[in-house]
Amino acid sequence: MSITTAPLTTTTRRWRTGLILFGIALLVIGAITLLNDVAPTDYAGIAIWLLGALVIHDGLAAFVIFGVSILMRRTSRTIPLAVIAIIQGALAVGAIFFVIVVPAILKKDIGSANPSILPLEYGLNLVLFYVGLAMVTAAAIAVYLVLARRQNARPSSSQD
Numbered sequence: 001m002s003i004t005t006a007p008l009t010t011t012t013r014r015w016r017t018g019l020i021l022f023g024i025a026l027l028v029i030g031a032i033t034l035l036n037d038v039a040p041t042d043y044a045g046i047a048i049w050l051l052g053a054l055v056i057h058d059g060l061a062a063f064v065i066f067g068v069s070i071l072m073r074r075t076s077r078t079i080p081l082a083v084i085a086i087i088q089g090a091l092a093v094g095a096i097f098f099v100i101v102v103p104a105i106l107k108k109d110i111g112s113a114n115p116s117i118l119p120l121e122y123g124l125n126l127v128l129f130y131v132g133l134a135m136v137t138a139a140a141i142a143v144y145l146v147l148a149r150r151q152n153a154r155p156s157s158s159q160d
Contacts, residue, residue, distance in 0.1 A: 034046075049103065052099075053099050056095070056098070056099050057095070057099065060095075061091075061092070061095035061098075061099075064091065064095075065088050065091045065092060065095070068087065068088070068091060069084050069087075069088055072084050072087070080144070080145075080148065082144050082148075083141050083144060083145070086137060086140050086141055086144065087137065087141075089137075090133055090134075090136075090137040093133060094130060094133055097126065097129055098126070101122055101125070101126045101129075102126075104118055104122045105122045105123050105126070108122060
């Protein structure tokens with residue numbers, strides 16, 4: 001079985017090259033910033049955080065999102081793919097916020113010499129964010145279903 005791909009146009013090649021160069025430039029800026037602004041003693045902590053983020057993303061979040069989509073497809077063939085995609089997007093956003101906020105929650109519980117560093121209630125804010133995310137996801141699904149129903153109710157313009 002062979003896979004055929006569309007030929008690359010000059011414009012596509014230019015965009016691809018430009019985006020690759022832009023990504024490399026961002027990596028270089030990040031590396032320079034790391035070397036200039038972060039003490040070498042903090043490199044281990046940063047590496048541990050990056051490793052933890054990788055494990056949470058690839059080992060947990062991607063697996064859960066994939067599992068939820070498979071489960072939704074198998075349990076009900078009537079769920080539109082767009083609804084599954086909306087739910088997958090919400091799960092991905094929720095996982096990203098989890099990875100970002102949980103270290104702040106843990107650090108706040110440990111304590112700090114300067115109480116103004118982590119002044120907010122991050123656990124409560126994360127729960128409120130998840131409630132808002134669920135509401136936005138439900139609204140997006142509802143809007144999609146209404147628009148799809150209207151589209152299906154529209155008379156066909158094809159002539160026999």
